[in-house]
Amino acid sequence: MSCIEQRRGSVVESVHPYSAFGVDAQGRVVFATGPDLATTWRSASKPFQLETSLEAAFDPAVAPEDLAIGAASHSAEVPHVARVEALLVRFGLTAEHLRCGAHPPVHEPSATAILRAGGHYSAVHNNCSGKHTFMLAACAARGWDLEYRPPTHPLQVRNRRRLEVLCGGEAVLATDGCGVPTFGFPISGLARAWAALAHAMADENVNQRLHAIGWAMARHPELTSGTGRLDLQVVRGAAEPMAVKIGAQGVFCMALPTRRLGLAVKVHSGVGEALPAAVAATLAAAAPGAFVAPADWELLRVRNVVGDAVGEYRAV
Numbered sequence: 001m002s003c004i005e006q007r008r009g010s011v012v013e014s015v016h017p018y019s020a021f022g023v024d025a026q027g028r029v030v031f032a033t034g035p036d037l038a039t040t041w042r043s044a045s046k047p048f049q050l051e052t053s054l055e056a057a058f059d060p061a062v063a064p065e066d067l068a069i070g071a072a073s074h075s076a077e078v079p080h081v082a083r084v085e086a087l088l089v090r091f092g093l094t095a096e097h098l099r100c101g102a103h104p105p106v107h108e109p110s111a112t113a114i115l116r117a118g119g120h121y122s123a124v125h126n127n128c129s130g131k132h133t134f135m136l137a138a139c140a141a142r143g144w145d146l147e148y149r150p151p152t153h154p155l156q157v158r159n160r161r162r163l164e165v166l167c168g169g170e171a172v173l174a175t176d177g178c179g180v181p182t183f184g185f186p187i188s189g190l191a192r193a194w195a196a197l198a199h200a201m202a203d204e205n206v207n208q209r210l211h212a213i214g215w216a217m218a219r220h221p222e223l224t225s226g227t228g229r230l231d232l233q234v235v236r237g238a239a240e241p242m243a244v245k246i247g248a249q250g251v252f253c254m255a256l257p258t259r260r261l262g263l264a265v266k267v268h269s270g271v272g273e274a275l276p277a278a279v280a281a282t283l284a285a286a287a288p289g290a291f292v293a294p295a296d297w298e299l300l301r302v303r304n305v306v307g308d309a310v311g312e313y314r315a316v
Helices: 042-056 064-070 078-090 108-116 129-142 154-167 187-202 208-219 230-237 272-286
Strands: 003-008 011-024 029-033 038-040 172-175 181-186 243-247 251-256 261-267 301-303 309-315
Touching (some): 003 272, 003 301, 011 272, 038 187, 042 154, 042 181, 042 208, 042 243, 042 251, 064 078, 064 129, 064 208, 078 129, 129 154, 154 181, 154 187, 187 208, 187 243, 187 251, 187 261, 208 243, 261 272, 272 309
Antiparallel strands (some): 003 011, 003 309, 011 029, 011 261, 038 181, 172 181, 301 309
16 A cells, blocks of 8 residues: 655654545546545535535626635635635625634634734634635525535535536535535545546536636635645646645545546545645656656655754655
């Protein structure tokens, strides 16, 4: 099985098995390593949840930057919060309508700045607030209950059905950290859905919504992610266009439109620090030349409290 070792000096301190699958536009598995276990989607499903929300909201005219924030696990930096707040106003909603809950910004300097200014954290600072804003917009457009979290809600039923079509199988229901349903599928099913996104990015006639969402993510990774984070660094360091998305508990998915290839990576320990090495190894094996990890890539480093480099994450 493919693994990521976390080394401290010459000592292997922990080992993180991972699986990765690649699927082409015809739905064929063209790359595989590790077992095809079931995992929850978590935030890696956001492009497809956004697709469902746009359809339900009768395709409102929005900028690519708005689509990027709608598919984001953003860091609640100033541009992220400003765009979410503008979308809420645009759809006649307020932050009080959001049901994702409040947490500190992922970007620590932004969190500190809010407290120093005497402010407080709200639902707009939740990394999922863009997705939830579009879910609310869909409910408002359809006259559905604005309590959109239950799995029996019409929007969540549509989400489940859409993901089952994309992944090619029956979903297992669970609840995401932000309160809405998330669904379990085999890792290859996640790759199959992201292959559909890659195919749509390559050809607008395949699916105009996914085409727009995918390119918004590829062109505005600073909105789908945040300063210093893996999603942003992979897209900016890539040698070709790609849309990527992290999910909690060691999930990472990628759409490579030039190759019409979808990739899904799962670190089975759920340790996010092992993901950069697993993602780089997967891209090197499944899409040679698409991304080469920098020799001094900070995300592969293990540092101690005073900032000294004392180890690394390495694919074996």
